[in-house]
Amino acid sequence: MTTYTTRNDVPDNEKWNLEDIYSDITKWENDLQLVEKMAEKLKQFDGAIQDGKSLYQYLKQREELSYTFNHVYAYSMLRVDEDTREASSQSLLDRAKGLSVKVSASTSFFMPYLLGLDKETLSSYIAEEEGLKYFEEDLYESFRYKPHVLSKDQEEVLSQLGEALSAPSTTFGMINNADIKFGDVTNDAGEKVQLTRGMYSKLIEDEDRDKRREAYKAYYQPYKELKNSIASTLSAAIKNNVTMAKIRKYPSALEKALFGDMVPKEVYENLIISTKENIAHLHRYSEIRKEKLQLDEIRQYDMSVPLVKGVKQVIPYEEAYETMIKAMAPLGEEYITILMEFKNARYIDVRETPGKRSGAYNLGIYGVHPFILLNHQDDLDSLFTLAHECGHGVHSKLSSQHQPQITARYSIFVAEVASTVNEILLINYLLDNEKDLELRKHLLNHFIDQFKGTFFTQVMFAEFEKITHELTEKGIPLNVEVFNQTYEALFREYNGDTVVFDEEVKFGWSRIPHFYRPFYVYKYATGFASAIHLATKILEGDKETLHTYLTFLKSGSSDYPLELLKKTGVDLTRPEPIENAMKKFGELIEEFSKL
Numbered sequence: 362m363t364t365y366t367t368r369n370d371v372p373d374n375e376k377w378n379l380e381d382i383y384s385d386i387t388k389w390e391n392d393l394q395l396v397e398k399m400a401e402k403l404k405q406f407d408g409a410i411q412d413g414k415s416l417y418q419y420l421k422q423r424e425e426l427s428y429t430f431n432h433v434y435a436y437s438m439l440r441v442d443e444d445t446r447e448a449s450s451q452s453l454l455d456r457a458k459g460l461s462v463k464v465s466a467s468t469s470f471f472m473p474y475l476l477g478l479d480k481e482t483l484s485s486y487i488a489e490e491e492g493l494k495y496f497e498e499d500l501y502e503s504f505r506y507k508p509h510v511l512s513k514d515q516e517e518v519l520s521q522l523g524e525a526l527s528a529p530s531t532t533f534g535m536i537n538n539a540d541i542k543f544g545d546v547t548n549d550a551g552e553k554v555q556l557t558r559g560m561y562s563k564l565i566e567d568e569d570r571d572k573r574r575e576a577y578k579a580y581y582q583p584y585k586e587l588k589n590s591i592a593s594t595l596s597a598a599i600k601n602n603v604t605m606a607k608i609r610k611y612p613s614a615l616e617k618a619l620f621g622d623m624v625p626k627e628v629y630e631n632l633i634i635s636t637k638e639n640i641a642h643l644h645r646y647s648e649i650r651k652e653k654l655q656l657d658e659i660r661q662y663d664m665s666v667p668l669v670k671g672v673k674q675v676i677p678y679e680e681a682y683e684t685m686i687k688a689m690a691p692l693g694e695e696y697i698t699i700l701m702e703f704k705n706a707r708y709i710d711v712r713e714t715p716g717k718r719s720g721a722y723n724l725g726i727y728g729v730h731p732f733i734l735l736n737h738q739d740d741l742d743s744l745f746t747l748a749h750e751c752g753h754g755v756h757s758k759l760s761s762q763h764q765p766q767i768t769a770r771y772s773i774f775v776a777e778v779a780s781t782v783n784e785i786l787l788i789n790y791l792l793d794n795e796k797d798l799e800l801r802k803h804l805l806n807h808f809i810d811q812f813k814g815t816f817f818t819q820v821m822f823a824e825f826e827k828i829t830h831e832l833t834e835k836g837i838p839l840n841v842e843v844f845n846q847t848y849e850a851l852f853r854e855y856n857g858d859t860v861v862f863d864e865e866v867k868f869g870w871s872r873i874p875h876f877y878r879p880f881y882v883y884k885y886a887t888g889f890a891s892a893i894h895l896a897t898k899i900l901e902g903d904k905e906t907l908h909t910y911l912t913f914l915k916s917g918s919s920d921y922p923l924e925l926l927k928k929t930g931v932d933l934t935r936p937e938p939i940e941n942a943m944k945k946f947g948e949l950i951e952e953f954s955k956l
């Protein structure tokens with residue numbers, strides 16, 4: 362694999378080109394000052410919007426501000442991510458953050474003002490000013506929250522409590538990132554060393570079972586020791602959600618969380634019900650794992666090790682890109698042309714270099730183009746990451762091209778559909794073109810594990826959130842015992858009786874940061890199921906689905922997420938999409954067990 366010790370050594374065509382945003386830093390400075398002036402001007406609208414015309418002028422100027430501000434902010438963020446140690450980049454980001462505070466301060470009057478209007482007044486403003494047509498849907502969308510907004514005094518009190526209310530999440534973050542001390546593991550030289558998260562993710566996949574067990578025990582050790590503190594942060598977070606839902610007059614914490622996407626709670630409930638009705642497939646997978654690993658008993662630390670031993674594929678970046686292009690062929694010429702442009706016009710920052718931000722992401726910038734950060738490792742995982750992030754990237758690109766600024770940005774609910782469709786097309790292509798039996802097994806195993814992680818595990822988490830919030834809504838206090846019992850029961854139900862339990866299993870709830878962002882993970886599962894449906898149809902050559910899918914990618918947030926998906930033939934208010942995904946999982950399991 363090609364490794365680089367400095368960013369300068371990386372060839373230009375494998376680095377993104379930030380000059381597409383600002384060709385030199387003075388232009389960034391100019392825009393920063395421009396945004397400051399615009400913010401000052403916006404402030405003057407406070408108390409001065411009295412008719413359609415002034416409302417329009419405010420919204421228009423706010424949109425212009427947000428366009429330029431996004432460029433200023435994104436540029437500094439991308440610069441920092443190139444090398445987080447670089448002080449000059451960090452100082453740009455600090456200034457952009459300062460600007461962001463000024464921007465919010467200058468526009469914070471608007472929501473209370475808008476929600477203070479009655480609907481008739483708003484409609485009359487819209488009727489008298491032609492320009493407001495463009496903002497109409499957005500205004501009514503904000504208006505939807507009116508029944509959940511309190512009096513001015515009450516809102517003032519709540520906003521002062523804001524920081525205190527987020528304390529459980531902040532505290533858990535401190536415990537989980539700063540204070541946590543994992544136990545010791547034995548390194549290759551036979552010495553005891555303290556486990557890190559990075560080491561854990563490798564060791565839990567180690568072919569040596571003793572190493573896995575040791576890492577597993579060392580990983581859970583601090584969570585067991587801190588169980589009471591973490592139970593208290595999590596129960597406080599849940600209590601806050603339940604209390605805020607009550608204060609803001611939502612029927613439940615779940616419905617408050619789903620309100621923004623306009624997702625009925627039945628969608629959430631159906632997801633869990635349909636998954637559990639078909640959970641036998643996942644139990645079967647636990648059995649297959651036990652067989653293939655030739656173990657007398659299978660435990661939680663045997664659940665991540667690859668079932669096919671010794672496969673190490675080296676896929677250089679150029680080859681990975683070519684493979685991805687071929688695999689996306691079913692999406693048609695328009696899609697492929699955009700993918701070629703990503704590479705040729707330098708949208709992608711490919712290589713890992715010292716100080717560069719870890720992981721991978723896509724950031725779409727309206728008026729410029731998407732930027733994709735990778736830390737490409739020339740292996741199979743990196744190929745999947747490339748296809749995944751390019752899925753987000755093309756979605757950003759198409760939505761920006763086809764939507765006005767106000768609806769160009771897509772919601773998280775639909776985002777993972779675009780990335781997962783690409784991953785499914787990729788796995789399909791690789792399987793079709795791989796003759797080597799061991800590699801085929803390896804590929805299938807990879808996909809099954811991903812299915813499990815992105816779908817089943819997330820549904821299990823979603824159910825855990827639902828149960829614990831409902832207990833709180835019934836006034837039942839949450840503590841270590843309740844969390845342990847709930848989590849263990851769910852783990853057993855999802856993974857089946859083949860799995861032999863260690864004491865650690867029941868502490869699974871204590872290590873999940875996502876639980877501090879309520880009712881969020883279910884979107885991974887619905888996104889995955891939707892993608893399975895779409896990719897299957899597209900691969901079958903269904904022209905209509907291909908057309909509606911491309912339209913979906915061009916739709917940004919021009920409609921509510923469920924409606925956008927419905928137009929592609931995926932109706933998440935019905936059990937079919939989830940059931941079909943389950944069926945697909947069952948087929949994969951069968952195919953794998955036959956190989």
Ligand SMILES: [Zn+2]
Nearest residue numbers: 749753777780
């Ligand atoms: Zn993603």
